[in-house]
Amino acid sequence: MKLTVPHMGLLSVAYTEILRKHGVDMMPPPRPSVNTLNLGTRNSPEFACLPFKINLGNMIESLDNGADTILMPGGSGPCRFGYYGVVQEQILKSLGYEFNMTLTDNPDSLSGMVGTIRDISDIKDKKHAFTVFYLILIKMAALDKAQSMYHWYKPREINRNESDKAYSGAVRTIGKATTYRELYRSWKEVKKIFRDVKADMKHKPLKVGVLGEIFVVIEPFANMMFEKKLLDMGVEIVRGVWLSDWLNDRFRFKPFRKNQNKLAKKWAYPYLKYASGGESIESVGKTVKFSREGIDGVIHIMPFTCMPELVAATIMNRISTxxxxxxxxxxxxxxxxxxxxxxxxxxxxxxLERRKKCWKVS
Amino acid sequence: MLEGFLGIDVGSVTTKLALIDKNDDVIWSTYRKTKGQPIRVLQSALRDLSRALNPVILGLGTTGSGRRLASYLAGADIVKNEITAHAVASIETVPEVRTIMEIGGQDSKLIIIRDGVVIDFSMNTVCAAGTGSFLEHQASRLGLSVEELGGYAISSTKPTRIAGRCTVFAESDMVHKQQMGHEIEDIVSGLCDALCRNYLSNLARGKELRDPVIFQGGVAANEGIKSSFERELNKEIIIPEHFNIMGAIGAAMLARELSPKETRFRGFSIAHQQLTTSSFYCNDCHNSCGIIEIRDGENIIARWGDSCSKWSAEFEKVSN
Incomplete structure (x- = not known):
């Protein structure tokens, strides 16, 4: 069995090595590229959203490279996404590919995820599968933390591109870890890597909050590396959407990190009183929060035809006024x-710059 | 010796240059068609400037969709996007301005200003309906020059209703109306109305347009569009004196604001160099960035387009 999972930001870095160690023949797809998008677009319904197209392109690339099993989250997802795996399976079958599709029916439930790990790897013990799953979650949290450090360092760096190197080094270091002990050591090393970056601590860059649909926010190819563009302009990014937060809301592996979804619901009141799918409540809630926290502005990104975020965008317009x-x-x-x-x-x-200078706001 | 700050606005359809003095008065300006050859046009414009006045350039600002090309070519002190450049120029011209409408060759913008600061803007995304290129195309189809369109439009008393959602549909609707026997003045006037509706529904949705409203960009030369906007918004619309070179003036003002000790302008000699551009895709990682090079004969004088600065590192970048 050669297993492949479509890319979603840094998620593949978190699980690939760990699952490999436990006997899964992992075959990660190539990083999304123009080729991925072309393949995906050609074979997708026109009004499917960008995540669908990139996922499908990734699957086709992996199957062409020799993968025979696809793992895809499904179930009663936060939006149309829950149904994507099923549709993609149909499309790939009609293209003539032969493969097995493993849909995690309930990606929100712990027992479902532990069951999936037991299905695909040589781990048969429930408890062991549980610890492996939590290791993946914590590794994901470490990767997200490294990225947020990069977002902080980049606008303050003194030598150009030094923090870019630090960040890619950090991702590589964390990616290698396959046990809790190794992860702990790699994290220590990451902290050292970033401490060595020469940064101007007194510099106060513009802060821009980034919110929106989670796939587009965390997958740099999907958002045309727009975060890199912002960072290159010397802007600090404060991201409101993290994959580890999403996971933490479901699996509670970081006991001291509050449930972001519940908090967002509180902040979003009275603009949006109930979750309307996707990350809409986070987008609305965190816009309100960011505006109070002295963050200079918010960029809200979404894939075209994304219903939940479109709802959020309209409400955010109102908040903006x-x-x-x-x-x-x-x-x-x-x-x-x-x-x-x-x-x-x-x-x-x-x-934002002129506003700050002329009005002396925030 | 004449001294001044130069602003270059390389747009999709036209290239604009403006030379201003220290008091922001326009000394010299030019407005010419890009014709798909931005380098050639820029060189000839600079040649004309040096021949006419041979000024000392104290600072250079570039803007427009070709701002990076122009900045690498001529050596800019400041590179700014066209939204900021237009806003700066308009605020200087009409200090109390609160709404700027700009329609250029291929894009249209709406900028909302309060107390001299931009607070919101929007720009057409997927469709170029209602911009200069479309108007020009329709004018030539009707056998008119684009300058004549305005006169025809305001002479009409009963505009025909044209579907303006999309340029292709607008064109077929116009053909249809022509064949039904509507007068050409009415069709042109209806077209102006349609473009104006299209602009307002695309860009101004949910935005509050307050007085005073400035209308600029190449399309502002068209009287018909202006009167359509006035009718639709029920507001007076101001068209500044230099409406078609406002972007270039804004870029020059930004350069003046910066007032660099020593300009990076390469001098008028670039107008006589043999400049060629070429591009290639770097396949060293999955990003496959398109890299663009400018050569003077055999020497590479600028290279950009990569996201990792592997190719562009040796060529000093101009800060934004």
């Missing part, structure tokens, strides 16, 4: 022009 707080909504799909995106981001950053 009510609180006199800058919000920029960006939509991504395969037809977005990079020049247009660059112009918008630059103009938004200029807007």
């Amino acid at each position: 009510d609180m006199n707080y800058p919000v920029l909504s960006l939509t991504f799909d395969e037809n977005v022009s990079e020049v247009n995106l660059q112009t918008r981001i630059e103009a938004f950053v200029d807007l």
Whole structure:
């Protein structure tokens, strides 16, 4: 069995080595590229969203490389996503591929995930599978933490591109860990790597909050590396959406980190009183929170045809007017022009800068 | 010796240059078609400037969709996006401005300003309906020059209703209306109305347009569009004196604001160099960035487009 899982940000770094160690023949797809998107777009329904297309492209690439089993989260997902695995299976079958599709029917439930690990690996003991699953979760949290450190260091770095190197080094170091002890050691090393980056601690860069649909936020290819563009302009990114937070809301592996979804619900009141799918409640709630926390503005990103985030975008427009707080909504799909995106981001950053200078706000 | 700050706005359809003095007065300006050859046009414009005035350039700002090309070519002190450049120029011209509408060759923008600071903006995303290129195309199809369109539009008293959601549909609707026997003045006027509706529903949705409203960009030359906007918004619309070169003026003002001790402008000699561009895809990682090079004969003078600065590191970057 050669197992493949479509990419979603750094998630593949978290599980690949660990599952390999436990006898799973992992075959990660190539990182999403123009080729992935072309394959995905050609074989997808036109109004499926960008995550669907990139996932499908990834699956086709892996199957072409010799994978025979696909693992895909499914079930009663947060939006249309729950149904994607089933549709993708149909599309791939009609393209003539032969493979097994393992859908995790209930990615929200612990027993479901532990069961999946027992199905695919040589671990038969329930308790052992449970510890392996938690290791993956904690590794994901470490990766997210490293990324947020990168977001902090990049605008403050003194030698150009030093923090980029530190970040890719950190991801590599964490990626190698396969046991709790190794993970602990690698984390110590990561802290050292970042401590060695020369940074101007007194510098106060502009802070921009990034919110939106989780796949587009965490997968750099899907958002045309827009975070890198922002960081290169010397802006600090405060991200409101993390994969580890999403996982933590479900599996509670970080006991001191509060349930972000519940908090967001509190902040979102009275603009949005119930979850309307996707990350909409987080987007609305955290916009309100960011506006109070002295973050200069919010960029809200979503894939084209994303219903939940479209709801959020409309509400955020209202918050923006009510609180006199800058919000920029960006939509991504395969037809977005990079020049247009660059112009918008630059103009938004200029807007924040001038606003800060002339009005002395926040 | 004449001294001044130069602003270059390389747009999709036209290239604009403006030279301003220290008091922000425009000394010299030019407005010419890019014709898909930004380098050639920029060189000839610089040649004309050096021949006409031969000024000392104290600072150079570039803007427009070709701002990076222009900055690498001429050596800019500041590179700014067109939204900021337009806002800066308009605020300087009409200090109390609160709404700026800009329609250029291929994009249209709406900028909302309060107390002299941009607070919101929007820009057309997927469709170029209602921009200069489309108007020009329709004018030539009707056998008119684009300058004549405005006159035709305001002479109409009973505009025909044209579908303006999409340029292709607008065109077929216009053909249909022509064949039904509507007068050309009415069709042109209806077209202006349609473009104006399209602009407002695409860009101004949910935004509050307050007085005073400035309308600029190449399309502002068209009287018909102006009067359509006035009718639709029920507001007076101001068209500044230099409406078609506002971006270039803004870029020059930003350069003046910066007032660099020593400009990075390469001098007018670049107008006589043999410049060529080429591009290739770097396949060293999965990003496959498109890398662009400018050569002067055999020498590479600039290279950009990579996200890892592997190719561009040796060529000093201009800060944003």
